[in-house]
Amino acid sequence: MTDKYELTMLAAALRDGVAERRTTFEVFARRLPPGRRYGVVAGTGRLLETLPQFRFDARACELLAEFLDPDTLAYLADFRFSGDIDGYAEGELYFPGSPVLSVHGSFAECVVLETLVLSIFNHDTAIASAAARMVSAARQRPLIEMGSRRTHERAAVAAARAAYLAGFSASSNLEAQRRYGVPAAGTAAHAFTMVHTRQDGPDEPAAFRAQVDAFGPGTTLLVDTYDVATGVANAVAAAGPTLGAVRIDSGELGVLARQARDLLDQLGATQTRIVVSGDLDEFAIAALRAEPVDRYGVGTSLVTGSGAPTANMVYKLVEVDGIPVRKRSNHKESRGGRKEALRRSRSTGTITEEVVYPAGQPPADTGPSRMLTTPLVRDGQLVAGCDLVAARERVASGLESLPWEGLKLAPGDPAIPTLLTEP
Amino acid sequence: MTDKYELTMLAAALRDGVAERRTTFEVFARRLPPGRRYGVVAGTGRLLETLPQFRFDARACELLAEFLDPDTLAYLADFRFSGDIDGYAEGELYFPGSPVLSVHGSFAECVVLETLVLSIFNHDTAIASAAARMVSAARQRPLIEMGSRRTHERAAVAAARAAYLAGFSASSNLEAQRRYGVPAAGTAAHAFTMVHTRQDGPDEPAAFRAQVDAFGPGTTLLVDTYDVATGVANAVAAAGPTLGAVRIDSGELGVLARQARDLLDQLGATQTRIVVSGDLDEFAIAALRAEPVDRYGVGTSLVTGSGAPTANMVYKLVEVDGIPVRKRSNHKESRGGRKEALRRSRSTGTITEEVVYPAGQPPADTGPSRMLTTPLVRDGQLVAGCDLVAARERVASGLESLPWEGLKLAPGDPAIPTLLTEP
Known part of the structure; x- marks a missing residue:
C-alpha cells in the first residue's frame, strides 16, 4: 500500500538529514466533483483501524532491498507512526479547501502514509458523497446497497460501509456485515x-x-x-x-x-x-x-460514485519546522501552514460558511459556529473512536443543516462558501 | 466476497432439490461502455488465482448460522468448486455478447461464485479496457501507472496489474511488483x-x-x-x-x-x-x-476506467440440465444455451466478425478464424496458467488486429459486429 516514490523520498531524506524535520501534511479537495454541492467525509474510521497495522515486515524489507539502502531498510523495519493526526470527524460534510485531515510528525513518518491515506479517503468519500445524494433523493424510503459485483471485491466491502455511513439501510455484502456490522439483505x-x-x-x-x-x-x-x-x-x-x-x-x-x-x-x-x-x-x-x-436497491451508480468515482483529495505538505510551504505551479495553489476549521450557522442551525484559519488563530467573532477539527491520534495512539453509527448520525444531521439549495440534485455551486483567513 | 442472496438461493435450492441440477452460467457484457469500440478481457488470472481459496471457514459458517440452516452450513463447510470453467484467454479483446467466461457445474457451486467472478471481471476489465486506449494513443511512448491514491487501496494493486496487462510499462505500486511482477517506478x-x-x-x-x-x-x-x-x-x-x-x-x-x-x-x-x-x-x-x-504518468483516469469505472458484465444462468434458459424482461434479453465463440479475420489478420455459436456447433465455413473459448478449469482443477506476460502480448496483438476505425478514440460503434448463430 505504498507508492515507490514514498520510499525513495524517505531514503534520500534519511541520507541528507531532512527526514527528522517536523512536518504537517494536509488532506483536502481543491474542488468538489463537477456540479456537486457538498461532500461527505468518509474513510477516517478505516484509516484509524489500519494505521496500527501499517508496518513493514521482514519479507517486505527483503523485497525493498532491491532499491533501498540498509539505513532506510532499518528505519522501515522499526516503523510505527508516532505523530499526531487531527481531522474532521467521519461523516462530516466537507467543501472545497476543507482540511479534512492533518498529519503531523517527522517528514519520514508522514511521507510514507500518503498512498494509504489517499486511497482510503478518495474511495470512501466518493462513495459516501454519492450515497448521501441518493439518501436525500429517497426521502425516508430505505435504500439497499447491492453493487458489490460492479467493483473490486475488496473495494465492495468499503463501499458497503460508506453507503451505510451515508444513510443506506442495508447492503448485499456479507463481509461488510461481518466486519462493520452493516445489516445484510438479499x-x-x-x-x-x-x-x-x-x-x-x-x-x-x-x-x-x-x-x-x-x-x-x-x-x-x-x-x-x-x-x-x-x-x-x-x-x-x-x-x-x-x-x-x-x-x-x-x-x-x-x-x-x-x-x-x-x-x-x-x-x-x-x-x-x-x-x-x-x-x-x-x-x-x-x-x-x-x-x-417502498425500497430502492442501488448497485452500479453507488459503487462508482455516480459519475465521480474518486474524491480527488490530495495530501500536501503545508508546513516544515513551523514554516508554511506551498507549491507555486499554476492551478494547483494551496495555502501553506497548518490549519483548522469551523463552520458558521444561523441560529436555526442552517450552515452559512466554512472558515479555514491558521491553527490556533480562530476568527474573533464567529457567531454560532461549530469546531470541525478534532484530535484523532496523539503520539501514534488513537484518541478517537471509529463509531460507524455515530458517523451515520453525523451525516444525517449534516444533511439537515444544509441550506435548501444544497440538497438540489441539479449541478450547482458548493452549498456554502469556504473562507480562508490570513494568519 | 459473497452477496447474501447467493447463500439464501443456495439454502432454498438445497431444500427443494434443484441444487444438484447441472447448470452453465455465462459472463458477458450486453454492450461496451458508451462510445467504446472494443474491450480487453482482464481478471481471468486473478480469478484462477483466487478460486482455490474460495472456501467458507468455521468462523464464516458460525456467522452465517444467523440466517442459514444446518444443511446449508454443512454444504458450505465442505465447499470446493469442482466444476469446469471455459473462457477467453486473459488479454483477448471482447465485444458485446462475447461469452468471456462460462462456468459449468451444479447450481449450488456455480451460484455462490457470482459476486467473486463479477467483481474481479468488472473491475479489472474496466481498467484494462481504458488502459489499452491510452497505450494505443501513446503509440510507442511508455506509460507509467500512478493512480493508486485515487482508488481503494486493494483495487489499486489490481489496477496496476490490469494496466500492465494492457501495455503500460510500469506502476508506482510496490505491492503490484511484489505480487505480479509489475515493474515499479517513482x-x-x-x-x-x-x-x-x-x-x-x-x-x-x-x-x-x-x-x-x-x-x-x-x-x-x-x-x-x-x-x-x-x-x-x-x-x-x-x-x-x-x-x-x-x-x-x-x-x-x-x-x-x-x-x-x-x-x-x-x-x-x-x-x-x-x-x-x-x-x-x-x-x-x-x-x-x-x-x-518521452513518457506519460497516468493516475486518476486510469484507475477510474476513464469514464467507465465498471465493465457492466453480468453472470447469467443460460442452461439447466441441457435446457437453454433466459430471462424475458424488456431490454435484458440474452440468448439461452451454452455458447462458444470464434473470431473471423481477413487473410491480413485484420478481424472482421465475432461469431458466438451454440457450444459444439461452430459455423460450417468460417474462413480464416481463431477459436476464442479455451478450457480454464476442469473438475475444479486449473488447466490454464495465469501468465501475465503472455496476456500482455495478447493485448498487443489484439490491438494490431483491429480494423483502423477500431483504434479511433472518438465515440463509435464496436469495431466488429457480433453474430449469434442459431442452434
Missing part, C-alpha cells in the same frame, strides 16, 4: 427462478414455493423474470397475502410498480412492499418519488 | 522539494542534490514545484548533463515540455528524458503526440 436472483425450468418450460411457481418454504412468507420474491403481472400473481399464490415484498429489477420501474401495487391490493396483499432495483441513481430515485415504491 | 513528489524549505525560502537545489546523491544522476527530478525553467536549470546543475529525466506534473504540459526540451538541449542534457503527468487521459495523451514527451 433473497434471490433471476437464476433461482430459471433453475426451476422444466423440459416443458419455465416454472416460476415452483421457484417461489421453494423460497417461501425456506424463508417463510415474509421473504422478498423477484417477480420480473418473465412477466411482472404473472409474477406478482404467482408470488401471492405461493406466499399468501402476508408476502413480505416483491422486487422488480428491470423495465419501466414506475409503471411496473403501480401495476404491481394495484394487483397486490386486489389480491389482498395490501401490506406487501415493493422493492425496485436496476440502474438506479439519485436522479432515477427522485423520479420515482410519486410512485408506490 | 522517485519524488513535490513534498520532497518543499521539505527542503529554509527560513529564508525554498531551496530546490538542495532537494535535487539530495536526490542525486541518493540515486545517482540517472534519477527523475520533479521540476514544477516552483518554476519549470528554473527547475530544469537546477536539475541539470545538480545531476549534470547525464540527468535521467525531468518530470512535469502540472500546467500546460505541451508548452512546458517544449520549453524544457529546449532548455535541456541548451544545457547539453540532450539525452535527458521528459516525463509528463497530471490529469492525463487517452485524449490528452493523443494531444501531446507532437510534443517532445
Whole structure:
C-alpha cells in the first residue's frame, strides 16, 4: 500500500538529514466533483483501524532491498507512526479547501502514509458523497446497497460501509456485515427462478414455493423474470397475502410498480412492499418519488460514485519546522501552514460558511459556529473512536443543516462558501 | 466476497432439490461502455488465482448460522468448486455478447461464485479496457501507472496489474511488483522539494542534490514545484548533463515540455528524458503526440476506467440440465444455451466478425478464424496458467488486429459486429 516514490523520498531524506524535520501534511479537495454541492467525509474510521497495522515486515524489507539502502531498510523495519493526526470527524460534510485531515510528525513518518491515506479517503468519500445524494433523493424510503459485483471485491466491502455511513439501510455484502456490522439483505436472483425450468418450460411457481418454504412468507420474491403481472400473481399464490415484498429489477420501474401495487391490493396483499432495483441513481430515485415504491436497491451508480468515482483529495505538505510551504505551479495553489476549521450557522442551525484559519488563530467573532477539527491520534495512539453509527448520525444531521439549495440534485455551486483567513 | 442472496438461493435450492441440477452460467457484457469500440478481457488470472481459496471457514459458517440452516452450513463447510470453467484467454479483446467466461457445474457451486467472478471481471476489465486506449494513443511512448491514491487501496494493486496487462510499462505500486511482477517506478513528489524549505525560502537545489546523491544522476527530478525553467536549470546543475529525466506534473504540459526540451538541449542534457503527468487521459495523451514527451504518468483516469469505472458484465444462468434458459424482461434479453465463440479475420489478420455459436456447433465455413473459448478449469482443477506476460502480448496483438476505425478514440460503434448463430 505504498507508492515507490514514498520510499525513495524517505531514503534520500534519511541520507541528507531532512527526514527528522517536523512536518504537517494536509488532506483536502481543491474542488468538489463537477456540479456537486457538498461532500461527505468518509474513510477516517478505516484509516484509524489500519494505521496500527501499517508496518513493514521482514519479507517486505527483503523485497525493498532491491532499491533501498540498509539505513532506510532499518528505519522501515522499526516503523510505527508516532505523530499526531487531527481531522474532521467521519461523516462530516466537507467543501472545497476543507482540511479534512492533518498529519503531523517527522517528514519520514508522514511521507510514507500518503498512498494509504489517499486511497482510503478518495474511495470512501466518493462513495459516501454519492450515497448521501441518493439518501436525500429517497426521502425516508430505505435504500439497499447491492453493487458489490460492479467493483473490486475488496473495494465492495468499503463501499458497503460508506453507503451505510451515508444513510443506506442495508447492503448485499456479507463481509461488510461481518466486519462493520452493516445489516445484510438479499433473497434471490433471476437464476433461482430459471433453475426451476422444466423440459416443458419455465416454472416460476415452483421457484417461489421453494423460497417461501425456506424463508417463510415474509421473504422478498423477484417477480420480473418473465412477466411482472404473472409474477406478482404467482408470488401471492405461493406466499399468501402476508408476502413480505416483491422486487422488480428491470423495465419501466414506475409503471411496473403501480401495476404491481394495484394487483397486490386486489389480491389482498395490501401490506406487501415493493422493492425496485436496476440502474438506479439519485436522479432515477427522485423520479420515482410519486410512485408506490417502498425500497430502492442501488448497485452500479453507488459503487462508482455516480459519475465521480474518486474524491480527488490530495495530501500536501503545508508546513516544515513551523514554516508554511506551498507549491507555486499554476492551478494547483494551496495555502501553506497548518490549519483548522469551523463552520458558521444561523441560529436555526442552517450552515452559512466554512472558515479555514491558521491553527490556533480562530476568527474573533464567529457567531454560532461549530469546531470541525478534532484530535484523532496523539503520539501514534488513537484518541478517537471509529463509531460507524455515530458517523451515520453525523451525516444525517449534516444533511439537515444544509441550506435548501444544497440538497438540489441539479449541478450547482458548493452549498456554502469556504473562507480562508490570513494568519 | 459473497452477496447474501447467493447463500439464501443456495439454502432454498438445497431444500427443494434443484441444487444438484447441472447448470452453465455465462459472463458477458450486453454492450461496451458508451462510445467504446472494443474491450480487453482482464481478471481471468486473478480469478484462477483466487478460486482455490474460495472456501467458507468455521468462523464464516458460525456467522452465517444467523440466517442459514444446518444443511446449508454443512454444504458450505465442505465447499470446493469442482466444476469446469471455459473462457477467453486473459488479454483477448471482447465485444458485446462475447461469452468471456462460462462456468459449468451444479447450481449450488456455480451460484455462490457470482459476486467473486463479477467483481474481479468488472473491475479489472474496466481498467484494462481504458488502459489499452491510452497505450494505443501513446503509440510507442511508455506509460507509467500512478493512480493508486485515487482508488481503494486493494483495487489499486489490481489496477496496476490490469494496466500492465494492457501495455503500460510500469506502476508506482510496490505491492503490484511484489505480487505480479509489475515493474515499479517513482522517485519524488513535490513534498520532497518543499521539505527542503529554509527560513529564508525554498531551496530546490538542495532537494535535487539530495536526490542525486541518493540515486545517482540517472534519477527523475520533479521540476514544477516552483518554476519549470528554473527547475530544469537546477536539475541539470545538480545531476549534470547525464540527468535521467525531468518530470512535469502540472500546467500546460505541451508548452512546458517544449520549453524544457529546449532548455535541456541548451544545457547539453540532450539525452535527458521528459516525463509528463497530471490529469492525463487517452485524449490528452493523443494531444501531446507532437510534443517532445518521452513518457506519460497516468493516475486518476486510469484507475477510474476513464469514464467507465465498471465493465457492466453480468453472470447469467443460460442452461439447466441441457435446457437453454433466459430471462424475458424488456431490454435484458440474452440468448439461452451454452455458447462458444470464434473470431473471423481477413487473410491480413485484420478481424472482421465475432461469431458466438451454440457450444459444439461452430459455423460450417468460417474462413480464416481463431477459436476464442479455451478450457480454464476442469473438475475444479486449473488447466490454464495465469501468465501475465503472455496476456500482455495478447493485448498487443489484439490491438494490431483491429480494423483502423477500431483504434479511433472518438465515440463509435464496436469495431466488429457480433453474430449469434442459431442452434
